Amino acid sequence: MEASNSREFTRVPTRIRAEVVAGDVRITDGAAQTLSLKGMFLACAERVPEGTECGITLLLGDGEIRVEAEGRVVHAYPEGLALQFTRILGLESFEHLRKLVLYNAPDPGLVESEFDAATGIHRKA
Numbered sequence: 001m002e003a004s005n006s007r008e009f010t011r012v013p014t015r016i017r018a019e020v021v022a023g024d025v026r027i028t029d030g031a032a033q034t035l036s037l038k039g040m041f042l043a044c045a046e047r048v049p050e051g052t053e054c055g056i057t058l059l060l061g062d063g064e065i066r067v068e069a070e071g072r073v074v075h076a077y078p079e080g081l082a083l084q085f086t087r088i089l090g091l092e093s094f095e096h097l098r099k100l101v102l103y104n105a106p107d108p109g110l111v112e113s114e115f116d117a118a119t120g121i122h123r124k125a
Contacts, residue, residue, distance in 0.1 A: 009036040011041075025046050056068070069089055
């Protein structure tokens, strides 16, 4: 791990279609540019206030495989939203998310060790 990376989980670059429902805002044309077990950066034009709870769907392939999660907007930027996952909905969604991060990671061994040190999307106590 790089000394400057103090994140809990490695973020990996992606270009995954994503849909987010946050309050009255429905984002259907977003793209997850970075992804980790803890959250993602969604490139989008819509503005959503920080702290807003949201539903998140990552659409894999032709959209038949999905990662479903609940989350919260942690930062709003002109180019998109930083979203934190608060709950991954179902074991299948968690496994898809885990594989996405692992397969896109520059150092899969590091990511595996992070997974081993975690309980789901949270570090073990």
